Amino acid sequence: MSVDDDRPLLSTRGLTKYYGNRIGCADVSFDLYEGEVLAIVGESGSGKSTLLSLLANELAPTCGTVLYRMRDGETRDLATLSESERRLLLRTDWGFVRQDAREGLRMGVSAGGNVGERLMAVGSRHYGRIRATAGDWLQRVEIDTARIDDTPRSFSGGMRQRLQIARNLVTGPRLVFMDEPTSGLDVSVQARLLDLVRSLVREMGLAVIIVTHDLAVARLLSHRIMVMRAGHVIEAGLADQVLDDPREAYTQLLVSSVLAA
């Protein structure tokens, strides 16, 4: 883990997004440090995806700032990045694992190509080495390397998510955004994927911001939890604290509905 800098990796203040008159999310502020896993939880429509898009610089805020400490140590306001700087960040120092693997993968490109493409984006040119690294990563995410030339169209839902993870992690990012990465999968497939994510996150010392409506996922993966309701953060704290001793009635309701499930 490269936690050699005690400044936050990402820092946001007063982050707000309105869609016309409707609140997407309002006045969100927090700091995220290297190696830290933050779960954003809340029911459908509470603003989780909006917040994630703002943090990942995919959506422009109505007001507020997101600061990010770049690899060179300089902290930048994401709103001031040029389009090419933004794209470079997304391809190298960040990962984004989408709920729908079809949005995070190139479905017509082989599994090896999906992983290799990110390596080429950071300057790798040697075909043999790219293929070998892609093969290593397929193994790490438990995909049979015999499938390296197959496209993800022929993969199961769980395999597609694992390939997305390999594609995102191959460049050694410091921060990975995850949007409901396990929803829509069978329970046993989910459990295996979560185990994999948890061990890779620990091994690589990744900072993760994960959006989930599933508190069991938040409990398993995260150090800290932020609870959103109607666009606002209504409760935030250490994961165990929020889940075992929720302060807000709404969080208690969320927790008890999981316990009842």
Ligand SMILES: Nc1ncnc2c1ncn2[C@@H]1O[C@H](COP(=O)(O)OP(=O)(O)OP(=O)(O)O)[C@@H](O)[C@H]1O
């Ligand atoms: N493109 C958009 N245009 C208008 N309103 C939007 C848009 N995207 C989201 N919203 C609204 O912003 C609010 C927050 O939505 P958001 O999708 O961020 O919530 P969420 O917690 O991620 O929900 P889900 O889990 O269903 O994706 C909702 O009221 C939603 O209707």
